[in-house]
Amino acid sequence: MSNSTQKSDPQILVSACLMGKPVRYDGRYASQGSEKLHQLHKQGRIVLLCPEVAGGLPTPRAPAERIANLIQSQTGEDFTNAFTHGAKKALSLCQNHNIKIAILKEGSPSCGSDFIYDGSFTGTKINGAGIVTDLLRANGISVFSEHNIERALDLANI
Template identity: 45%
Template sequence: MEKILVSACLLGQAVRYDGGAHGPFAELLHWQAQGRVVPLCPEVAGGLPTPRPAAEILGGQGAQVLDGLVQVRSIEGADVSAAFVAGAQIAERLVQQHGIRIAVLKARSPSCGNRHSYDGSFSGNLVAGEGVTAAALRRLGVQVFNESELQEAAQALRLLE
């Protein structure tokens, strides 16, 4: 049975930076009931508390954080890159441990965003880019979807099985 890495906040777990959650989403709960879901909040796993100050990637490119070229900064100005990279590394280990080939992660998150990320100015500006964990997973060949792409994720899962 294919396992799916899922952002814990999409399962209704209160791990967002502001202590909130998203979802839960019916498809994700169905997969969870089947025993497919491996939940993770990379930011919490990387050592950040809940709640925590909002954070954004300078320039919005998670791959550049992995490569040490840019930082993830909190709205207070603290460099929180190490926690984001640590969370991505935990996600990588889970992918390898469970043979995961699909992930459903939170859109626009500095960890999990798969299509867009905030630009680091804390002004609400989105840029094409991905979060730190999403970038790490793509490098491993994992197909990364967000909560608005659940039908596409389900199709990818059918093709793998």
């Protein structure tokens, strides 16, 4: 009975780097996540994903920034296809698990929800979203950053 209850509980997509997985471009993680996210993960209610790794990019990798619909690395490589592939995998995960809420890493060219870097690799932030966030939002999935975890959990009624 408890297994069927857990499967019907809402799940949330979370950037793997926010849960201590060393998948960022520099081979590190972003944070250890909130205690509430760790509790939900233990309950099987968190689906972890690094869309960049899922899209085929290695860890570590060159830093990348979004310029319009292109993702370019600091070394000049075009990462657009890998980022797009990772975004599609994120959407597929959400659809397969009936996920309506995502908590993704702010500032990332994949996962940023309120800001991204401007493509100049100078640390300049601009209003905008990552490629995964755009795709998820276009498909009715609410995306929040690590700065709005409580708001995301409230919306998910958790």
